[in-house]
Amino acid sequence: MNPASTVRTVVGTSLLEDYSLEMTGKDVPKLEEARDTIPQGTRINVTFLGNEDPQLRLDAARAVKRLGFVPVPHISARRLGSRDDFERFLAGLRADGTADNVFLVGGDPAHPEGPYEDALSLIRTGLLQEYGVRSVGITGYPEGHPAIDGGALWSALHDKHTALADQPLEAGVITQFGFDVEPVLAWVEEVRRRGIGVPIRIGVPGPAGVRRLMSYASRFGVGTSASVVKKYGFSLTNLMGTAGPDRFLRELAAAHDPARHGELKIHFYTFGGLGATSEWATRFRKESLA
Numbered sequence: 287m288n289p290a291s292t293v294r295t296v297v298g299t300s301l302l303e304d305y306s307l308e309m310t311g312k313d314v315p316k317l318e319e320a321r322d323t324i325p326q327g328t329r330i331n332v333t334f335l336g337n338e339d340p341q342l343r344l345d346a347a348r349a350v351k352r353l354g355f356v357p358v359p360h361i362s363a364r365r366l367g368s369r370d371d372f373e374r375f376l377a378g379l380r381a382d383g384t385a386d387n388v389f390l391v392g393g394d395p396a397h398p399e400g401p402y403e404d405a406l407s408l409i410r411t412g413l414l415q416e417y418g419v420r421s422v423g424i425t426g427y428p429e430g431h432p433a434i435d436g437g438a439l440w441s442a443l444h445d446k447h448t449a450l451a452d453q454p455l456e457a458g459v460i461t462q463f464g465f466d467v468e469p470v471l472a473w474v475e476e477v478r479r480r481g482i483g484v485p486i487r488i489g490v491p492g493p494a495g496v497r498r499l500m501s502y503a504s505r506f507g508v509g510t511s512a513s514v515v516k517k518y519g520f521s522l523t524n525l526m527g528t529a530g531p532d533r534f535l536r537e538l539a540a541a542h543d544p545a546r547h548g549e550l551k552i553h554f555y556t557f558g559g560l561g562a563t564s565e566w567a568t569r570f571r572k573e574s575l576a
């Protein structure tokens with residue numbers, strides 16, 4: 287087998303196997319439309335946007351399950367107004383049978399709206415287990431975070447990983463999306479060096495308009511230097527086009543060394559394009575396997 291076909295085989299059979307997707311509470315009609323293009327059992331995260339209410343998220347998680355997928359509702363620590371809010375949400379998940387998997391984020395508000403300042407405080411309440419959660423996703427930032435210093439991010443990752451193991455709850459990491467493979471793999475190596483062996487899902491944007499990608503990247507502090515986006519497949523002087531993660535995934539597959547990086551999978555941030563993303567993934571897998 288020549289090196290090029292080795293790369294194709296790896297992309298097709300391993301990295302894109304069991305990919306996960308992300309949707310908002312309002313994306314249920316899009317999920318219904320895209321249903322047949324997404325493998326049954328795919329994990330689908332339901333983002334915790336500030337302008338969506340808890341019931342909308344619970345309903346979305348229920349729809350994900352009804353359609354044959356595995357819901358992963360997000361819980362944002364800083365957006366919870368009280369312990370009651372947290373318990374009500376967890377009780378809703380339990381009642382709907384959608385509590386198995388959750389993903390925790392600190393939350394973008396500069397100041398907590400209630401008693402929880404970060405994801406770790408949610409884990410430490412012990413409520414996750416009480417309400418039947420079995421597996422918990424936490425964040426990873428290969429390029430850092432604009433509002434949180436690097437040391438605090440590493441301590442948070444370490445402390446959350448330890449606290450989950452103590453419960454015990456199953457743990458996994460999903461990284462912030464990015465356009466550059468290099469910092470992603472350097473970061474993964476550092477995670478492993480620190481003794482954290484849990485599965486890591488590498489966050490990438492699904493195919494989307496360049497203008498939209500740029501706007502989310504600048505909002506979330508993701509690097510978009512001219513050389514990085516050129517390598518990714520678009521140019522800063524042409525914001526009219528769309529760009530997909532084709533090259534990113536090929537490069538990631540070529541450089542992924544399970545002995546060094548452990549288990550890696552892909553998480554697609556769909557930014558409104560759930561159907562476009564699942565169709566893209568189906569096509570890309572087919573082409574990779576061909």
Ligand SMILES: NC(=O)C1=CN([C@@H]2O[C@H](COP(=O)(O)OP(=O)(O)OC[C@H]3O[C@@H](n4cnc5c(N)ncnc54)[C@H](O)[C@@H]3O)[C@@H](O)[C@H]2O)C=CC1
Nearest residue numbers: 390391392393394395396403404405425433434438442462
């Ligand atoms: N990676 C992702 O997919 C998403 C990330 N986020 C945002 O990422 C940020 C951090 O969340 P996690 O990684 O779960 O951190 P975390 O909850 O584990 O907290 C890590 C450290 O950062 C501090 N922190 C948390 N949120 C902060 C904020 N908004 N401003 C300043 N300091 C903050 C905490 O006090 C703690 O010291 C939040 O702003 C969160 O909303 C939000 C949604 C999705």
Ligand SMILES: Nc1nc(=O)c2c([nH]1)NC[C@@H]1CN(c3ccc(C(=O)N[C@@H](CCC(=O)O)C(=O)O)cc3)CN21
Nearest residue numbers: 308309310312333335337394462463506555556557558
């Ligand atoms: N720091 C941080 N905060 C976040 O909120 C965040 C990240 N990072 N990383 C990526 C995820 C995914 N996020 C998003 C954000 C928007 C849509 C989205 O679909 N927006 C709609 C408009 C939604 C609306 O306002 O109703 C869109 O069509 O773009 C999806 C996922 C937010 N996320």
